[in-house]
Amino acid sequence: MSNTDLPANVHVLRPRKVSLSEKLDLFLDEHGLDLKEAAKQPDPSRPKSINGNALVCASCGEAEYLTRDYCRCGHYLRGQLEDEYLAWENQVYDDHNKLADAIALKIKPLRYLFAIGLPFLVGPMLYLNFWADSFTLYPLLWMAPGILISGIVALTEKVLTRPLEASAHFLNTYSIETFIDQRFFQLKVIDQ
Numbered sequence: 764m765s766n767t768d769l770p771a772n773v774h775v776l777r778p779r780k781v782s783l784s785e786k787l788d789l790f791l792d793e794h795g796l797d798l799k800e801a802a803k804q805p806d807p808s809r810p811k812s813i814n815g816n817a818l819v820c821a822s823c824g825e826a827e828y829l830t831r832d833y834c835r836c837g838h839y840l841r842g843q844l845e846d847e848y849l850a851w852e853n854q855v856y857d858d859h860n861k862l863a864d865a866i867a868l869k870i871k872p873l874r875y876l877f878a879i880g881l882p883f884l885v886g887p888m889l890y891l892n893f894w895a896d897s898f899t900l901y902p903l904l905w906m907a908p909g910i911l912i913s914g915i916v917a918l919t920e921k922v923l924t925r926p927l928e929a930s931a932h933f934l935n936t937y938s939i940e941t942f943i944d945q946r947f948f949q950l951k952v953i954d955q
């Protein structure tokens with residue numbers, strides 16, 4: 764075979780992957796200096812994507828300043844932000860309703876417990892009012908379990924409903940600023 768003769772399957776030959784040394788490849792991989800990584804260098808005039816002041820454009824995937832109504836690619840950022848805010852708002856209400864349902868389920872047995880304790884409170888009071896000839900301490904002793912049960916019920920209910928109160932307070936006080944802060948916080952958590 765002469766130097767000018769080519770093998771019949773020349774068209775399926777692929778260029779060999781040239782590697783200068785394994786150490787160099789490793790170095791480039793570690794420091795992200797190969798061409799593919801270099802191409803990903805962010806545009807310095809764009810904000811960092813993980814930034815409380817930035818929004819990642821849904822159209823081009825680049826970060827853009829929140830204060831801009833339109834991304835540099837022409838996408839309407841204000842609309843995107845409002846859509847995200849509405850979705851977040853729905854989620855907040857949804858979470859609150861789920862929490863309220865879950866807590867209502869936990870509180871239900873307490874109502875039965877209170878119903879058990881109620882006769883201990885009402886009975887001695889009726890007795891003292893209508894049937895007792897003279898005031899005695901004896902009926903008051905009967906009230907002790909009722910007082911204990913109602914005390915436990917009130918305390919447990921207070922503890923159980925605390926997260927719901929906090930959630931209701933959040934619903935009354937949140938704003939789009941809260942949404943932007945939370946979104947930034949979530950981005951940071953995802954990034955870590």
Ligand SMILES: [Zn+2]
Pocket residue numbers: 820821822823824825834835836837838
């Ligand atoms: Zn864009």
